[in-house]
Amino acid sequence: xxxxxxxxxxxxxxxxxxxxxxxxxxxxxxxxxxxxxxxxxxxxxxxxxxxxxxxxxxxxxxxxxxxxxxxxxxxxxxxxxxxxxxxxxxxxxxxxxxxxxxxxxxxxxxxxxxxxxxxxxxxxxxxxxxxxxxxxxxxxxxxxxxxxxxxxxxxxxxxxxxxxxxxxxxxxxxxxxxxxxxxxxxxxxxxxxxxxxxxxxxxxxxxxxxxxxxxxxxxxxxxxxxxxxxxxxxxxxxxxxxxxxxxxxxxxxxxxxxxxxxxxxxxxxxxxxxxxxxxxxxxxxxxxxxxxxxxxxxxxxxxxxxxxxxxxxxxxxxxxxxxxxxxxxxxxx
Numbered sequence: 001x002x003x004x005x006x007x008x009x010x011x012x013x014x015x016x017x018x019x020x021x022x023x024x025x026x027x028x029x030x031x032x033x034x035x036x037x038x039x040x041x042x043x044x045x046x047x048x049x050x051x052x053x054x055x056x057x058x059x060x061x062x063x064x065x066x067x068x069x070x071x072x073x074x075x076x077x078x079x080x081x082x083x084x085x086x087x088x089x090x091x092x093x094x095x096x097x098x099x100x101x102x103x104x105x106x107x108x109x110x111x112x113x114x115x116x117x118x119x120x121x122x123x124x125x126x127x128x129x130x131x132x133x134x135x136x137x138x139x140x141x142x143x144x145x146x147x148x149x150x151x152x153x154x155x156x157x158x159x160x161x162x163x164x165x166x167x168x169x170x171x172x173x174x175x176x177x178x179x180x181x182x183x184x185x186x187x188x189x190x191x192x193x194x195x196x197x198x199x200x201x202x203x204x205x206x207x208x209x210x211x212x213x214x215x216x217x218x219x220x221x222x223x224x225x226x227x228x229x230x231x232x233x234x235x236x237x238x239x240x241x242x243x244x245x246x247x248x249x250x251x252x253x254x255x256x257x258x259x260x261x262x263x264x265x266x267x268x269x270x271x272x273x274x275x276x277x278x279x280x281x282x283x284x285x286x287x288x289x290x291x292x293x294x295x296x297x298x299x300x301x302x303x304x305x306x307x308x309x310x311x312x313x314x315x316x317x318x319x320x321x322x323x324x325x326x327x328x329x330x331x332x333x
Contacts, residue, residue, distance in 0.1 A: 004195045011153035011185050012042050012126040012174065015160035016080065018189045020050055023078060026085050027054040027163060029069050030082030033059030039178055040120060063267055066092035066117070070100050070169075073115040073135035073219070078164060086121035086173065087133050093243040097113055099142030100169040107277035112167045120266060122213055123312050132308075134212075134265040139171045140241040146240040149173040151215035153183040154240055155192060162191035164167070169246075170194070175213040175264070195243035199252060203234030207252040209275050210236040212263040214313065218262055221318035233322065241271060249275060257288040258329055259319045262313060267295035 006014070019026045032039060034047040034057040047055040058065040062083055069079035083089045095139045100113050121131035146168050150156040156174070163170035201222050210218040213239065215237040222233035236252050238245065245252065253259045259279055261272040276291045297311040 011157040015157045033242040060093040078117040083119040115169040118172040122175040132301040146170040149212040158192035161307040181255045197245035199236040203232040205232045207259045214262040225299040253283040254286045
């Protein structure tokens with residue numbers, strides 16, 4: 001298998017282009033995705049290649065163009081709607097939650113909604129409290145939706161391809177801090193399996209469960225701990241938030257006997273709480289210490305760079321939590 005080292009941004013672009021070449025029913029819709037080539041340049045060159053019929057610029061009206069995309073999907077097309085940031089998806093929340101997610105079930109499978117909503121989120125860019133959120137929980141909470149959260153370029157491409165081919169509405173969560181990261185990406189166009197986590201680093205001492213930016217951060221923390229302390233960390237990248245691969249998480253914790261959960265969102269009622277409950281249900285008798293969770297500060301994210309950095313979870317926060325967990329294990333033994 002041949003691979004190329006490309007950016008997360010380029011991987012998303014390549015997935016969109018590949019899907020459009022493969023299926024003429026795939027089209028893109030969103031604000032400034034055509035002439036301006038997207039706020040983050042994911043759609044660069046696609047208007048020139050595919051034309052205005054398949055790369056459609058819209059007014060600044062998320063509820064309107066997401067609703068139009070839902071209608072197009074019901075009639076057999078495969079729209080990919082770009083929402084400039086996940087924060088603006090709140091303006092289309094009724095369309096996504098009450099229509100896209102429910103149409104198939106409400107009408108007994110007579111209509112499907114093969115819609116992809118791709119949108120970046122996350123802090124660290126000094127964009128202020130209303131532009132720096134990770135609110136993927138809103139959508140992972142809703143039956144009828146699928147939510148994927150790639151942490152690296154290879155998964156960005158493979159999960160986007162899978163989302164476009166899926167007959168259910170899929171939200172593809174991108175993270176602004178990941179766009180310029182690079183990695184090896186297979187040159188083929190094979191889609192990933194939605195709903196399948198991946199162990200991205202094998203280990204024996206502790207399991208770290210994370211997704212999106214935090215899955216990349218978990219790998220950095222693991223390598224630092226291996227070099228400094230000889231601690232062998234196993235990293236589970238969820239990749240998919242709905243459906244959630246509980247089996248892979250539980251199997252890993254049963255092997256290592258302890259777990260730390262990282263998330264780039266608020267702690268209370270979060271995805272980390274769901275993972276902790278999953279571990280309690282499936283691996284309680286294997287645990288040698290309580291599940292520890294790391295999340296951002298429960299505040300609207302500050303604009304000030306020092307305050308923003310202090311509010312977001314860091315590699316040091318992950319390392320501290322892992323050490324505290326292993327200390328608790330040692331005390332019990």
